[in-house]
Amino acid sequence: MSKTYVIAGNREQAEDWITNKIASIISNSQNLMYVARSNFIYVDSPLKLWGIQDPHGVFIGTWRERKDIKLVVETLFQRCIHVNRQLEMIRREVNR
Secondary structure (H helix, E strand, O other), X not given: OOOEEEEEOOHHHHHHHHHHHHHHHHHOOOOOOOOOHHHEEEXXXXXXXXXXXXOOEXXXXXXXXXOOHHHHHHHHHHHOOOOOHHHHHHHXXXXX
16 A cells, blocks of 8 residues: 555544544455554644655645645655645646
8 A cells, every 4th residue: 555645634534534544444445454644644733745656635724824835835845756636626726
């Protein structure tokens, strides 16, 4: 499983989402599947994205209210190799 980067308004929102996502993956699996919590990374700073190539992730909760959201989105955009239409829409939204 690749890493999933979680952009949330705060750590509590991210941790709740990660816990629920892991439970959902396990309950929907036909076989016993181990899902490592370390596969989910809360992006508490744009620095978490440095050195990452083509990150995959989610925006949840009050992410729009983050003071550093423009920098987080711009860092994500710069780290993408392939066109990411959803990220392009988010980038336009935060730069209004």
